[in-house]
Amino acid sequence: MTNSVTLTFLGGLGRIGRNCAALEIENRIVLLDCGQMFPEDLPGVDAVLPDFSWIIERSDQIEGCIITHAHEDHIGGLPHLLKEISIPIYGSKFTLGMIQAKLDYAGIRGIEKVELKDHDRRQIGPFDCEFLPVTHSTPSGLMTVFDTPQGTIVHSSDFKLDPTPVDGRTTDLVRLREIAEDRRIRLLLADSTNAGSSGKTVSESEIGPVLEEIFFHHQSQRIIVAAFSSHIHRIQQIADAAKKTNRTLVVLGPSMQRNVTLARELGLLKISDQMIASPEDIESLEPEETCIVCTGSQGEPRAALALLAKNEHRHLDIGKNDTVIFSSHPIPGNESAVSRLQNNLAFLGARLVHSGQVQVHTSGHGKQEELMELHETVNPELFIPVHGEYTHLVDHYELAIRRGMNEEKVALCTDGDQVLLTDSGLKKIERVSGKEIMIDEQGSRVSEELLQERQKLSGEGFILIRVIVDEEAGVLLEEPVVESRGWVEPSNREEWLTEVSQSVTNAVEAVLAKGERDLSKISRQARRATGQLVSERTGRRPTLIPVVEMR
Ligand SMILES: [Zn+2]
Numbered sequence: 001m002t003n004s005v006t007l008t009f010l011g012g013l014g015r016i017g018r019n020c021a022a023l024e025i026e027n028r029i030v031l032l033d034c035g036q037m038f039p040e041d042l043p044g045v046d047a048v049l050p051d052f053s054w055i056i057e058r059s060d061q062i063e064g065c066i067i068t069h070a071h072e073d074h075i076g077g078l079p080h081l082l083k084e085i086s087i088p089i090y091g092s093k094f095t096l097g098m099i100q101a102k103l104d105y106a107g108i109r110g111i112e113k114v115e116l117k118d119h120d121r122r123q124i125g126p127f128d129c130e131f132l133p134v135t136h137s138t139p140s141g142l143m144t145v146f147d148t149p150q151g152t153i154v155h156s157s158d159f160k161l162d163p164t165p166v167d168g169r170t171t172d173l174v175r176l177r178e179i180a181e182d183r184r185i186r187l188l189l190a191d192s193t194n195a196g197s198s199g200k201t202v203s204e205s206e207i208g209p210v211l212e213e214i215f216f217h218h219q220s221q222r223i224i225v226a227a228f229s230s231h232i233h234r235i236q237q238i239a240d241a242a243k244k245t246n247r248t249l250v251v252l253g254p255s256m257q258r259n260v261t262l263a264r265e266l267g268l269l270k271i272s273d274q275m276i277a278s279p280e281d282i283e284s285l286e287p288e289e290t291c292i293v294c295t296g297s298q299g300e301p302r303a304a305l306a307l308l309a310k311n312e313h314r315h316l317d318i319g320k321n322d323t324v325i326f327s328s329h330p331i332p333g334n335e336s337a338v339s340r341l342q343n344n345l346a347f348l349g350a351r352l353v354h355s356g357q358v359q360v361h362t363s364g365h366g367k368q369e370e371l372m373e374l375h376e377t378v379n380p381e382l383f384i385p386v387h388g389e390y391t392h393l394v395d396h397y398e399l400a401i402r403r404g405m406n407e408e409k410v411a412l413c414t415d416g417d418q419v420l421l422t423d424s425g426l427k428k429i430e431r432v433s434g435k436e437i438m439i440d441e442q443g444s445r446v447s448e449e450l451l452q453e454r455q456k457l458s459g460e461g462f463i464l465i466r467v468i469v470d471e472e473a474g475v476l477l478e479e480p481v482v483e484s485r486g487w488v489e490p491s492n493r494e495e496w497l498t499e500v501s502q503s504v505t506n507a508v509e510a511v512l513a514k515g516e517r518d519l520s521k522i523s524r525q526a527r528r529a530t531g532q533l534v535s536e537r538t539g540r541r542p543t544l545i546p547v548v549e550m551r
């Protein structure tokens with residue numbers, strides 16, 4: 001249909017993470033974000049990505065990818081996509097710097113990067129785009145205003161309406177209102193992360209004084225603060241509190257060090273050289289003059305804080321001189337890892353401070369009052385809630401209805417939905433793959449089948465049964481050799497394996513006596529005998545691997 005705009009949602013609608021959408025006019029496509037999701041309890045899976053096959057099939061139609069900000073759920077998929085296709089990437093200077101580090105690590109070269117400044121206006125393919133600043137928990141986030149033949153489409157990006165952000169860079173509702181007054185905004189796509197929470201998100205600048213107070217209160221102690229390495233404004237406030245309490249700042253963890261360096265180079269983080277010491281200096285610094293900022297606040301097993309909690313860090317042993325502040329909140333799914341980490345630190349003697357006690361953290365996403373203000377400002381004709389767990393999308397849908405939007409004007413979409421915007425409004429047209437693509441540490445795909453095998457093995461273990469048959473004589477050449485892992489207690493294993501071997505012998509000899517020589521049938525017999533014994537006697541369902549040979 002001429003002049004229509006097609007929106008394709010490849011990730012981020014239904015579960016938080018792996019945000020990726022495509023906007024299309026007459027076969028010319030602009031991508032919006034390209035993120036990953038961190039897997040929970042998926043053995044051997046390092047990242048969960050959108051299914052890029054829809055994009056790759058259309059690679060010659062892609063004009064570029066706009067990256068709204070530098071969080072993993074918006075940039076983490078890029079190295080995987082850019083291995084397959086080469087397209088220009090648009091983003092703010094900080095966002096592009098974070099992306100470059102990822103591409104360097106992945107050995108991807110030659111990608112065109114286009115820097116966007118606040119209020120820039122750019123033609124990207126068929127779209128006339130204007131980029132407005134938004135406040136979020138990483139610097140230089142951008143809202144995109146797309147002018148299209150179907151009217152203006154606003155994508156909020158992850159945002160909050162913080163009146164006092166640390167860098168003074170507020171979400172530009174003034175310009176947004178101007179645009180909305182100039183021309184009715186056709187469609188709003190907006191962040192739903194906190195749509196289920198009433199009120200307003202606490203301002204980032206309220207966290208600094210709380211940290212400072214804790215630093216003072218634990219004056220004789222070494223302070224260790226765990227935070228997100230992309231949360232430059234939090235790191236600024238940690239550094240400021242350190243300065244006020246005469247502490248030297250030590251940055252631990254490769255990603256924290258990389259981001260601090262980048263943000264200082266870009267002038268987004270103001271810490272003087274004299275304030276910073278290297279990890280090697282920790283031993284020579286007195287606890288009361290030290291503030292360590294590190295990664296690992298989500299219980300990530302390889303992060304600096306995890307090493308400290310296991311007393312495996314090269315430069316520091318945690319003890320009763322340490323106060324550890326969790327300047328973050330566990331992302332849903334990470335709660336138990338964080339609680340284990342806190343236990344270990346407490347066990348070593350550290351004092352703990354976390355957001356359950358005092359306000360050492362605030363969200364980067366706006367709550368209901370802020371969302372309502374965005375809706376009031378934009379006053380869109382049509383609305384699609386994006387960026388959220390499905391319940392968040394529903395909460396945001398209901399908020400729009402409460403504000404007075406007609407149900408037909410709001411489309412509740414999920415990953416894989418394709419929506420057509422025409423003169424008559426929004427219409428779901430078809431489904432593309434919204435599948436979650438699992439990737440291992442080497443970047444190879446992990447199939448659902450492989451994952452299920454791993455999950456079964458991890459819960460039930462396996463039994464290997466090796467049977468060697470004398471073909472001519474129709475007898476077993478030796479007793480079946482049985483091995484197992486993860487099935488029964490190792491201390492009782494031998495007894496069980498002998499029993500399995502015995503019952504396989506009986507079953508296989510019985511069919512051999514009847515003249516059976518077919519390997520797969522003998523194998524099935526060995527499996528059945530083992531399975532029966534295992535389930536009757538232990539009630540378990542380990543993976544059975546019969547190996548039959550004929551000699
Ligand atoms: Zn974000």
Ligand SMILES: [Zn+2]
Binds near residue numbers: 073387
């Ligand atoms: Zn996000």
